[in-house]
Amino acid sequence: MQFPARTQSRWQGFDRSRLPDPITYYATELAALCGHGRRATARCPFHDDRHPSLSVNLDTGAFRCWVPACGAHGRDVLAFHMARYGLPFAAAAKALGAWRTKT
Numbered sequence: 001m002q003f004p005a006r007t008q009s010r011w012q013g014f015d016r017s018r019l020p021d022p023i024t025y026y027a028t029e030l031a032a033l034c035g036h037g038r039r040a041t042a043r044c045p046f047h048d049d050r051h052p053s054l055s056v057n058l059d060t061g062a063f064r065c066w067v068p069a070c071g072a073h074g075r076d077v078l079a080f081h082m083a084r085y086g087l088p089f090a091a092a093a094k095a096l097g098a099w100r101t102k103t
Ligand SMILES: [Zn+2]
Pocket: 044, 045, 046, 047, 049, 053, 065, 066, 067, 070, 071, 072
């Protein structure tokens, strides 16, 4: 599929459908993930957390830390990966396998 050059952007390789399943991703990334059904909690990796303060939605991948001084939040596993590892958008998408490489 060809696109005119002017419509190309740094987002062009991103394929959201290739993002890992939130359940699989968070089970790998978060220690002591526990929960019921769609919601789970874990110790927050964005601050020195002693109790599970991070709430994650296992359907969408959205996450939020309920400690006001921390306040980490995002809407999907990609946002989590960017925040946790300090990566720009494209690098995080590539790390998660959600970036199409040209052949
Ligand atoms: Zn936190």
